[in-house]
Amino acid sequence: MTVNDSNHTDVILRLEDIKIEGFSDEKWHPIIRGVDLTLRRGEVMGLVGESGSGKTTLGLASMGFTRAGCRLSAGTVIFDNMDLSAIPVPERRKLWGTRIAYVAQSAAASFNPARRVIDQTIEATLRRGSTNRQTIEQDARVLFASLQLPDPENIGERYPHQVSGGQLQRMMTAMAMSPRPDLIIFDEPTTALDVTTQVEVLIAVRNLVEQHNTAAIYITHDLAVVAQMADLVMVLRYGKEVEQAETRQIIKAPEEDYTKTLWSVRALEKEQVRTEDIVLSIENVDAAYNQTIKVLQDISISIPRGRTVSIVGESGSGKSTVARVITGLLPPSTGRVRFNNDDLPTSTKLRSVDQKKRIQMIYQMADTAMNPKQTVFEIIGRPLEFYHGMRGQQKRERVQELLNMIELEDRFANRFPSELSGGQKQRICIARALAAQPELIICDEVTSALDQIVQEGILRLLLNLQETYNITYLFITHDIAVVKAISDEIVVMYQGSVVEQGMKDDVLSPPHPDYTQLLLESVPEMDPDWLTNLVKNK
Amino acid sequence: MGFVTLVVVSIIIFGVVEFLPGDFSQAILGQSATEETVAAFRKELGLDKPAHTRYFDWIGAMLQGDLGISYSGRGASGSDLSRPVIDLIAPRFWNTIFLAGVAALIAVPLALILGIFAALFRNSIFDRTVNVFSLSAISFPEFFISYLLILLFASIWPIFPSLANVSDDMSLGERLVVTALPIVTLVLITLAHMMRMTRAAIINLMASPYIEMAQLKGVSPTKIIVQHALPNAWAPIVTVIAFNLAYLVVGVVVVEIVFIYPGVGQLMVDAVTTRDIPVVQACALVFASAYILLNLIADIISIVTNPRILHPK
Numbered sequence: 001m002t003v004n005d006s007n008h009t010d011v012i013l014r015l016e017d018i019k020i021e022g023f024s025d026e027k028w029h030p031i032i033r034g035v036d037l038t039l040r041r042g043e044v045m046g047l048v049g050e051s052g053s054g055k056t057t058l059g060l061a062s063m064g065f066t067r068a069g070c071r072l073s074a075g076t077v078i079f080d081n082m083d084l085s086a087i088p089v090p091e092r093r094k095l096w097g098t099r100i101a102y103v104a105q106s107a108a109a110s111f112n113p114a115r116r117v118i119d120q121t122i123e124a125t126l127r128r129g130s131t132n133r134q135t136i137e138q139d140a141r142v143l144f145a146s147l148q149l150p151d152p153e154n155i156g157e158r159y160p161h162q163v164s165g166g167q168l169q170r171m172m173t174a175m176a177m178s179p180r181p182d183l184i185i186f187d188e189p190t191t192a193l194d195v196t197t198q199v200e201v202l203i204a205v206r207n208l209v210e211q212h213n214t215a216a217i218y219i220t221h222d223l224a225v226v227a228q229m230a231d232l233v234m235v236l237r238y239g240k241e242v243e244q245a246e247t248r249q250i251i252k253a254p255e256e257d258y259t260k261t262l263w264s265v266r267a268l269e270k271e272q273v274r275t276e277d278i279v280l281s282i283e284n285v286d287a288a289y290n291q292t293i294k295v296l297q298d299i300s301i302s303i304p305r306g307r308t309v310s311i312v313g314e315s316g317s318g319k320s321t322v323a324r325v326i327t328g329l330l331p332p333s334t335g336r337v338r339f340n341n342d343d344l345p346t347s348t349k350l351r352s353v354d355q356k357k358r359i360q361m362i363y364q365m366a367d368t369a370m371n372p373k374q375t376v377f378e379i380i381g382r383p384l385e386f387y388h389g390m391r392g393q394q395k396r397e398r399v400q401e402l403l404n405m406i407e408l409e410d411r412f413a414n415r416f417p418s419e420l421s422g423g424q425k426q427r428i429c430i431a432r433a434l435a436a437q438p439e440l441i442i443c444d445e446v447t448s449a450l451d452q453i454v455q456e457g458i459l460r461l462l463l464n465l466q467e468t469y470n471i472t473y474l475f476i477t478h479d480i481a482v483v484k485a486i487s488d489e490i491v492v493m494y495q496g497s498v499v500e501q502g503m504k505d506d507v508l509s510p511p512h513p514d515y516t517q518l519l520l521e522s523v524p525e526m527d528p529d530w531l532t533n534l535v536k537n538k
Numbered sequence: 539m540g541f542v543t544l545v546v547v548s549i550i551i552f553g554v555v556e557f558l559p560g561d562f563s564q565a566i567l568g569q570s571a572t573e574e575t576v577a578a579f580r581k582e583l584g585l586d587k588p589a590h591t592r593y594f595d596w597i598g599a600m601l602q603g604d605l606g607i608s609y610s611g612r613g614a615s616g617s618d619l620s621r622p623v624i625d626l627i628a629p630r631f632w633n634t635i636f637l638a639g640v641a642a643l644i645a646v647p648l649a650l651i652l653g654i655f656a657a658l659f660r661n662s663i664f665d666r667t668v669n670v671f672s673l674s675a676i677s678f679p680e681f682f683i684s685y686l687l688i689l690l691f692a693s694i695w696p697i698f699p700s701l702a703n704v705s706d707d708m709s710l711g712e713r714l715v716v717t718a719l720p721i722v723t724l725v726l727i728t729l730a731h732m733m734r735m736t737r738a739a740i741i742n743l744m745a746s747p748y749i750e751m752a753q754l755k756g757v758s759p760t761k762i763i764v765q766h767a768l769p770n771a772w773a774p775i776v777t778v779i780a781f782n783l784a785y786l787v788v789g790v791v792v793v794e795i796v797f798i799y800p801g802v803g804q805l806m807v808d809a810v811t812t813r814d815i816p817v818v819q820a821c822a823l824v825f826a827s828a829y830i831l832l833n834l835i836a837d838i839i840s841i842v843t844n845p846r847i848l849h850p851k
């Protein structure tokens with residue numbers, strides 16, 4: 001987006017030396033350690049950083065809002081010449097939702113399930129009292145239409161669970177825009193969406209912000225997204241500014257080392273290797289939930305030994321169901337699963353311990369995949385005992401060996417999951433899968449919940465393990481960058497069917513079937529003109 | 539489901555009554571009666587038949603709306619002044635409904651309002667006072683509270699009568715004055731549970747992202763609770779309300795005895811003393827039905843207030 005020069009002097013928000021502390025373990029800990037920020041009318045500032053960098057806290061602070069258990073310990077928030085940090089909360093409340101609006105990461109969770117969308121969309125605008133309800137509702141419908149929501153006249157009458165996640169996210173943008181605020185805080189508004197939906201939301205948001213000359217703070221961890229949306233970018237780390245510059249400048253020539261490492265993650269790539277030795281294959285599989293809801297249609301996939309096959313697709317494409325079929329959690333209605341050229345019983349219950357041992361899984365949420373009351377030693381030790389009957393000294397040594405394989409020190413054995421970082425938790429889950437000594441590991445969105453730098457570490461680890469122990473991966477993901485980094489072969493799925501499959505380079509280079517084309521062109525690139533060109537070419 | 543429960547309950551009631559020591563014929567004829575007269579009297583009442591036959595006779599009649607004939611009024615001499623159970627229960631049933639109903643009308647709204655305010659000003663002096671007060675109230679048995687109230691408001695300050703003597707010709711106002719103390723007792727023993735559940739259900743929702751969103755839209759704290767939290771909190775609250783209303787109907791037994799209030803509870807206790815089995819069984823079944831019906835209504839309400847079910851995709 002180009003900066004509108006006539007508005008350049010018109011400062012709408014100024015943060016001065018903001019310091020915020022959070023209360024835990026009976027002490028106040030710093031979260032934001034002195035950040036300055038200036039935003040002019042019509043300008044969009046991108047806030048980039050890993051989780052824990054304080055970007056959401058800072059975004060909320062620019063509304064004069066701190067979450068329960070946090071406090072603004074120093075600094076001032078000047079919004080339109082008012083010191084928000086000095087005026088009482090009821091006064092600030094008059095600005096919230098009307099002059100400063102907030103768009104949350106998960107629209108599905110941020111809409112009240114018990115109220116109609118339209119009522120929530122216009123709730124803050126109604127409070128202004130200057131216009132009547134009909135006019136505001138009509139305006140909301142116009143906003144719905146400009147955000148390309150289907151049936152804009154009536155969609156507001158629905159309840160949140162009756163519309164899709166992407167539609168809700170757009171409706172939340174309409175909610176923020178309805179009172180025509182001077183400033184909108186976007187907090188990762190597209191992170192929870194599929195790439196194809198994300199593009200539509202990005203275009204809609206950008207047009208609206210441009211059209212109404214709204215200032216915005218755009219919080220994200222996705223650099224390619226921020227490149228499309230922001231005029232300026234601030235990189236945050238540990239609650240401090242690392243670097244701030246105009247978008248083109250910071251993308252082309254980042255000054256700080258930390259910024260450079262953020263930028264470099266997307267460069268990870270791997271040479272594809274063709275192998276004919278098939279370890280697992282599923283043939284003509286149909287699957288349905290409750291015998292009625294058909295989710296897979298005539299799926300055939302073969303996975304070569306010691307290689308990585310990635311399944312890509314949007315949510316609802318059936319990619320996780322493929323994993324459930326392979327592990328036997330959801331027996332297929334027709335078709336078969338073959339392992340080392342033998343038929344595998346379709347249900348987990350009918351498989352022997354040895355058959356189960358050979359296929360292991362790693363999940364997206366490492367948090368929920370581990371028992372929080374068990375130590376790392378118990379978590380990794382369990383499959384050693386169950387599959388290999390190891391006990392005592394032998395088990396202890398093997399756990400240490402496994403910890404070394406995942407590049408963690410021995411002392412981690414005594415820790416509980418709550419004492420580990422997100423990346424470390426995922427490493428423990430990898431070690432647990434390795435403990436069984438499987439031939440195939442199914443990785444279901446294993447890096448989606450992680451920051452990019454941590455993601456890179458996990459992907460490198462998986463590649464190293466593959467090289468050393470000849471492990472086969474089935475990688476389920478929606479992230480094309482991950483696919484490029486780790487795959488030998490790719491399977492593209494859409495609505496329960498395979499659209500395309502083959503060697504990585506073949507699938508990723510044209511000509512593409514329509515859906516693969518749409519999927520690939522929806523992945524944001526670092527080029528700040530990418531979105532503009534995409535809109536032009538459509 | 540409710541029906542199955544009711545059948546199981548009827549079997550339990552019948553079984554328990556079977557285990558009562560002694561029976562009506564012995565109780566009425568006295569110790570001096572010869573075995574022959576007792577046996578003849580039992581035969582007349584049908585007590586000589588095996589238990590399962592009597593159960594099916596009873597339940598069969600019950601299904602046709604016939605609650606049976608009370609034993610009391612039958613003299614040993616063969617005189618028969620007995621009345622149908624339905625005539626005994628009906629007027630008292632309305633008395634009990636009146637007492638429990640008025641108590642509920644006060645307790646439920648009061649609990650909701652106090653619960654909402656406690657959630658709004660949580661951890662404040664108000665919240666703590668309400669908590670301590672209501673918890674103390676449920677910690678005491680209801681007869682203790684009854685006597686305490688009689689001591690305070692009938693004896694030391696004689697504002698209300700200590701006996702809840704109602705008759706048909708009383709006006710509503712008179713009735714309320716007479717029943718004031720039992721009503722207050724019932725309100726006190728049911729208030730705490732409902733109030734604390736309302737408070738907990740709302741506070742539990744206050745951590746939801748959509749509540750934070752409402753805050754960030756500048757909605758005032760009171761409106762957040764009433765418009766955003768409460769509509770999502772109905773299911774747990776209604777369950778506890780139903781549980782307490784059911785408790786009202788059952789807990790009424792003790793309170794009725796203390797205040798000598800002519801309700802079903804008192805009738806039941808009297809009937810147990812005289813081994814008037816048909817009346818005992820009918821009263822027990824009335825209580826059980828009320829309990830099951832209220833829980834059924836609660837389930838229906840929690841389903842109906844769920845927007846996902848109310849407005850399917």
